[in-house]
Amino acid sequence: MNMHGVIFDLDGVIVNTAKFHYKGWKKLADKLGLPFDEEKNEKLKGLSRRDSLLAMLGKDPGEDKAAKWCEEKNAYYLEFVGQIDKSEILPGAMELVREIQKDKGWKQALASSSKNAKLILNKLDLTKYFDAVVDGSETEKAKPDPALFLLAAKKLGLPTDDVVVVEDAESGVAAARAGKMKVIGLGDPKILVGADLVLKDLSQIDLSGIGRLFSKAAASR
Ligand code: BG6
Numbered sequence: 001m002n003m004h005g006v007i008f009d010l011d012g013v014i015v016n017t018a019k020f021h022y023k024g025w026k027k028l029a030d031k032l033g034l035p036f037d038e039e040k041n042e043k044l045k046g047l048s049r050r051d052s053l054l055a056m057l058g059k060d061p062g063e064d065k066a067a068k069w070c071e072e073k074n075a076y077y078l079e080f081v082g083q084i085d086k087s088e089i090l091p092g093a094m095e096l097v098r099e100i101q102k103d104k105g106w107k108q109a110l111a112s113s114s115k116n117a118k119l120i121l122n123k124l125d126l127t128k129y130f131d132a133v134v135d136g137s138e139t140e141k142a143k144p145d146p147a148l149f150l151l152a153a154k155k156l157g158l159p160t161d162d163v164v165v166v167e168d169a170e171s172g173v174a175a176a177r178a179g180k181m182k183v184i185g186l187g188d189p190k191i192l193v194g195a196d197l198v199l200k201d202l203s204q205i206d207l208s209g210i211g212r213l214f215s216k217a218a219a220s221r
């Protein structure tokens with residue numbers, strides 16, 4: 001039996017921080033007098049800070065303004081997450097990461113575009129559960145590029161066939177597929193097209209459910 005791995009995204013998968021990223025972009029958009037709502041924000045999920053800004057503006061404002069506005073959005077985000085506590089951990093996440101940690105046949109990694117990922121993990125005392133953590137500071141190529149997930153699989157020492165990614169973002173599902181990995185989407189099946197399975201949240205799956213995805217993939221090979 002091969003060793004298997006689960007690579008989790010952070011924002012919107014493990015922790016309810018996607019709403020704080022949205023609030024940060026919304027505050028900046030309001031200040032700049034730009035229309036911005038949750039629907040527009042959906043496209044930004046999973047992208048790097050810089051790519052999110054460009055997507056929000058619909059154009060490149062030039063280096064100085066881009067750096068200033070990215071910094072501004074991050075300051076808002078840090079203010080919002082300043083008081084974050086374990087109540088923001090999403091349903092089923094704690095149970096699943098604990099189950100994986102206990103099982104000798106499985107490893108788990110965290111792969112997030114966010115440069116704040118390690119800060120959030122540390123704040124919520126979650127770092128200890130992961131065999132590897134990859135964040136936005138480790139590669140210039142953010143999702144939908146598969147670089148973050150490929151690096152996470154490499155750190156786990158597992159081939160891409162033996163890992164499954166868990167994602168809430170369209171760009172994240174695309175990144176996992178570009179890396180030829182299986183992917184579980186959390187959210188709206190109409191948005192997360194391409195995922196092998198779409199669930200509401202992690203309370204709807206356990207390790208045996210994830211194991212069945214690998215058996216199904218092996219049977220179809
Ligand atoms: C992703 C979020 O995880 O990280 C995006 O889904 C966010 O919304 C991106 O923009 C970058 O995060 P940060 O913390 O580096 O600005």
Ligand code: MG
Nearest residue numbers: 009011012168
């Ligand atoms: Mg996410």
